[in-house]
Amino acid sequence: MRIATTIFLTDETITPVRLARELQQRGFAGLYVPEHTHIPVSRRTPYGGGGELPREYGRMLDPFVALSQAAAVTSTLRLGTGVTLVAQHDPIALAKGIATLDHVSGGRFTLGVGFGWNVEEAVDHGVDWPTRRELVRDRMRLMRALWSSEPLAYEGEFATVSASFAHPKPQNGAPRILVGGAAGPKLFAHIAEYGDGWMPIGGRGMRESVPVLRDVWSAAGRDPDALEVVPYAVLPSPGKLAHYADQGVREVVLQLPAGGELEVLRALDEYARYL
Numbered sequence: 001m002r003i004a005t006t007i008f009l010t011d012e013t014i015t016p017v018r019l020a021r022e023l024q025q026r027g028f029a030g031l032y033v034p035e036h037t038h039i040p041v042s043r044r045t046p047y048g049g050g051g052e053l054p055r056e057y058g059r060m061l062d063p064f065v066a067l068s069q070a071a072a073v074t075s076t077l078r079l080g081t082g083v084t085l086v087a088q089h090d091p092i093a094l095a096k097g098i099a100t101l102d103h104v105s106g107g108r109f110t111l112g113v114g115f116g117w118n119v120e121e122a123v124d125h126g127v128d129w130p131t132r133r134e135l136v137r138d139r140m141r142l143m144r145a146l147w148s149s150e151p152l153a154y155e156g157e158f159a160t161v162s163a164s165f166a167h168p169k170p171q172n173g174a175p176r177i178l179v180g181g182a183a184g185p186k187l188f189a190h191i192a193e194y195g196d197g198w199m200p201i202g203g204r205g206m207r208e209s210v211p212v213l214r215d216v217w218s219a220a221g222r223d224p225d226a227l228e229v230v231p232y233a234v235l236p237s238p239g240k241l242a243h244y245a246d247q248g249v250r251e252v253v254l255q256l257p258a259g260g261e262l263e264v265l266r267a268l269d270e271y272a273r274y275l
Contacts, residue, residue: 001241001244002029002030002251003028003251003271004028004030004254005023005032005253005254006032006232006254007019008033008060009258010258014259014260016066016069018261020070020073021073022268023268024075026275030079030251031067031078031079032079033060034060035060035081038058044120045119067080079105080110082232085114086114086139087127087139091161094143095143095147096166098111100168102171110175110176110178111177113140113177113178113180113190133190136190138158140194142159142160144174147173176197176228178199179197179199180200180232188217191213192217192219196228197228198227199230200232202231202232202234203240228251230253231249234253234254238274241274
């Protein structure tokens with residue numbers, strides 16, 4: 001099992017360069033970072049974790065800039081987003097950024113796809129909240145058109161692109177794509193259509209959900225052995241990781257504190273026993 005990490009990188013935490021070097025040197029498999037462009041002060045949308053929204057949500061570094069720094073100082077560390085809020089991006093520009101990061105990292109990038117939870121943030125980006133899932137599907141299709149080996153036009157419900165020259169290309173035609181979100185038929189349909197797997201937060205309920213996802217995956221004609229399930233933002237214990245292994249999990253992403261160098265390095269020392 002590969003042991004990767006995730007952290008809310010901010011202007012107050014350990015830097016991407018220092019963290020990436022430490023992760024690779026210690027033998028961790030990857031670094032994933034989340035995304036929020038801004039957090040409107042109104043705070044009408046409740047925080048899913050309960051209580052006040054943690055300070056780091058409003059101070060995040062841009063994930064693609066941070067991961068570019070990490071890519072520049074490492075050679076084997078995998079890099080990913082957990083998650084990219086696809087609905088909040090121009091898909092043509094996002095396709096370029098993803099392909100470029102995959103290119104400069106030597107194919108080490110994983111795109112975590114999310115639909116968002118903060119309504120106010122999404123509305124500021126012009127997202128119609130009830131249709132955000134359909135918008136994400138449309139943008140994923142458009143980006144795949146731009147990543148195709150030959151110029152390919154795409155005309156969708158929300159956006160279009162003419163047949164275009166668009167380089168660089170992701171090394172394998174597209175980066176590895178993991179779709180985040182709570183288990184359910186809509187999410188599983190998205191995973192089976194354009195994903196390589198599921199990124200469940202914390203990994204709760206996998207024993208019941210993974211067999212359902214496998215059925216949807218197989219019904220879509222996907223290779224049963226290719227499905228990846230990557231529990232995300234996990235606070236580890238030996239029993240929990242053993243449970244994931246029993247479920248066929250080959251990678252788990254451990255949550256690091258959104259702290260300074262000393263706090264984060266102490267956490268890495270603690271997590272090293274799981275490597």
